[in-house]
Amino acid sequence: MSTFVHMEASLIVLKVDLPKWTSMPKFRSMGWQSRMSTSGVWTSMSSLISYKGGREEHDSISKVAVLSFFLPNCSQSSSQSEIYSTHLEMLAFVQINALLWTDLLAAYAMWMTMAYLTDAWKLNLKHAAAIVNLFWGMVAIMPVGLQFVVDTFMGYYWMVLLSSFSYIAGLGFLSMSTPPDLAAATATCSAYDPECIGQGQKILFFTAFALIAVGFSGHLVSVPQFMADQDSHSNRRDSSLRHLVISFMVIHVPIVGAFAIYYIKPWSMRYGIPAICTLVATLIFLTGSCSYRTYRPYGSPLTVLFRVFVASASKIFQKHPRDSSHLYERRDDYYLIPHTRRLRCLDKAAIILATQPLQQQENNSWRLCRVTEVEETKSVLCMIPICMTLILIGVVSSIGTSFCIEQATHMNHEVGRITVPLPILVWFYTLAKQLFGKLNFQIAELTRYGPRIGIAVSMIFGILCSITAAKVETRRLGVVKSHGLINKPEETVPMSMFWLLPQxxxxxxxxxxxxxxxxSFLVKQVPPSIDPCMVRFCVAFLGVGSIGGVLSVYVVGEISGQGGKPSWFQDTLNKSRLDNYYWTLAALSAANLVLYVLVSFWYAYKDSRLEDYETAELFDEDHVQLI
Known part of the structure; x- marks a missing residue:
């Protein structure tokens, strides 16, 4: 990469073979991490060839990417034009980021919902945790469908707008569902008690949850990619300035707001302030509508999967040809995947019927698919066993938004004479997530086995987290009993909430x-054309785990209550035995780790050495010309 940075030229033209470019591991957008922002050079390259998150803007085999550098010999008029373009991009950057700020405020407000349901609604522990886990599970699952809608029909701009309106309505309804807001209209009391929460408020509450989930998921799908579409500048100094803006405005401003929300006691205000901020942010976003770069929907990888299923089902009674070379494939195409013998039932989608002209069959892509498309579908299906082992990771992760928050709410928040707000634990969680993620990414790139080992390490973290949570809860229950607080759920337990920091x-x-x-695993194992699809699927499996947490609580509660014994899950936290549930999660996580190891050995891994060779070949001298 430094070879390009130090070239003494004001203009570089790279003739890039698009399939090789999109197969490069370091430059394939995977949803969780942006790989095109290593330097201004790569940012400019990504925008100029219009490669956005796996999207191919053009159909020709080779593309020309023109990279402009800021060097002393640039003309004055060029500099002025670039400065003006930079200002427009920075303005769009701020307008779109306003939505991300409100996302963080809303996320902090939703993190506190467990406490609202147990304190104001007086729901039992199982019921409140079920509502919260269902919400976060849907937030993780819905991007699969929303991404399909974006890629096929709407485009990113309209999804940003639709999800923002859903956000506004959801947060507004959530604020209105609190007792004080509708007390006069519903002729109920205004206190935060179950008697003051009528049927209308409950309907508003659950409607709000659905709308907010759509808003969250829609923003996850559209906002980062739409922001990337606005970036076409290659100035490295500009990138540094932008990084400072991100560090201060995108990180510090929302965090300060989230901490401030914690000190606002009325729940109507805790939910109302994010609603107002989201409305303002959406209006700010709308002011730049005429200047945003937008692209037409380019089709979804899911469509290919559906076509293969339909085509193979339509030829279910056809016999396989003896030679795979008789299967349909466009040999002159620039992107080919060789045929494999796994899941041969799907090969029928590529069978050429002798009763119809080939040209007629080619015109109906729902009846005849290429071998490459069939192999892409096989890759997705073969990933399912490994993805299934991710579900329990989601189950363990779900305790952070439900039980851990409930524990921290009723523990001592004081450090000396200072009262520390609860969101500090969420901040430490976010910081640990970023640091461990970056460290693991750097280590995983050192070896081809890194991603597989990393997934196993994450499962070990789940085991350690469950064990730590069990031991801390055992200690907390001991303090509760020694101070006679078993029947006093509203009282503060004289134990610092920082005991929860390790978990x-x-x-x-x-x-x-x-x-x-x-x-990293998907980068090396999945064809580039279905990268975005598989990313959403993997996140969805984690979301299934969050919803599975609801089922696990119910099953464990039923089993523990057999034989006349008290269930581990009672109406209040102090009467429950969460420590036993955490020990159960630790045992299940250990069994899941063993299952993952077995599945990992069974999985037929793709050798990435050929891909690395093609990557190196891309930057051969034959592909670079100086003007």
């Missing part, structure tokens, strides 16, 4: 390592 750090490490490892 929050382990949770952050668990998610950071898991996401980074899955990212």
């Amino acid at each position: 929050f750090l382990l949770l952050g490490g668990l998610e950071g390592i898991a996401e980074s490892s899955i990212d």
Whole structure:
């Protein structure tokens, strides 16, 4: 990379073979980490060849990318034009980032919902945890469908707008569902008690949850990619300035706001302030609508999967040809995947019927698919066993948004004479997630086995997190009993909430390592055309784990209550035995680790050495010309 940075030229033209470019591991956008922002050179390259998150803007075999550098011999008019373009990009950057700021505020507000359900609604522990886990599970699952809608129909701009409106409505309804807001209209009391929460408020609450989940998922799908579409500048000094803006405005401003929200006691205000901020941010976003770069939908990789399933089902009674070379493939195409003998039932999608002219069959892509498309579908299906082992990671991760928050709410928040807000634990969790994720990514790139080992390490973190949580909860229950607080759930337990810090750090490490490892794993094992699809699928499996946490709590509660014994999950936290549940999660996580190792040995790994060779070949001198 430094070879390009230090070239003494004001203009470089690279003739890039697009398939090789999109197969390069370091430049394939995987959803969790941006690989095109290593320097201004790569940022400019990505925008000029219009490679956005796996999207191919053009169909020709080779593309020409023109990279402009800021050198002393640049003309004055060129500099003025570039400065003006930079200002426009920075303005769009701020307008779009306003939505991300409100996302963080809303996320902190939603993190506190467990406490709201147990304190104001007086729901039992199982019921409140089920609502919260279902919400976060849907936030992780819905991007699969929303990404398909974006790629096929709407485009990123309209998804940003739709999800923002959903956000506004959801947060507004959530604020209105609190007792004080509708007390006069519903003729109920205004206190935060179950008697003051009527049927109308409950309907508003659950409607709000659905709308907020759509808003969250829509922003996850559209905002980062839409922001990347606005970036076409290659000035490294500009990137440094932008990095400073990100560090201060995108990180510090929302965190300060989130900490401030914690000190606002009325729940109507805690939910109302993010609603107002989201409305303002959406209006700011709309002011730049005429200047944003937008692209037409380019089609979804899921469509290819559906076509292969339909085509193979339509030829279910056809016999396989003896030679795979008789299967349909466009040999002159620039992107080919060789045929494999796994899942041969799908090969029928590429069978050429002798009863119809080939040209007629080619015109109907739902009846005849290429071998490459069939192999892409096989790659997705073969990933399912490994993805299934990710579900339990989601189950362990779900305790961070439910039980851990409930524990911390009723523990001592004081450090000396200072009262520390609860979001500090969430901040440490986020910090650990980022640090462990970056560290794991650097280590995983050193060896071809790195991603596989990383996923196993994340499962070990899950085991350690569950064990730590169990031991801390055992200690907390001991303090509760010694101070006679078993029947006083509203009282503060005289035990510092920082006892929970290790499990929050382990949770952050668990998610950071898991996401980074899955990212690297997909880069090396999945064809580039279905990268975005598989990223969403893997995140969805983690979301299934969050929803699976609801089922695990119910099953464990039923089993533990057999034989006349008290269930581990009672109405309040002080009466429950969460420590036993955490020990159960530790045992299940250990069994899941063994299962992952077995599945990992069974999985037919793709050899990435050929891909690395092609990557090196891309930057051969024949592909670079100086003007």
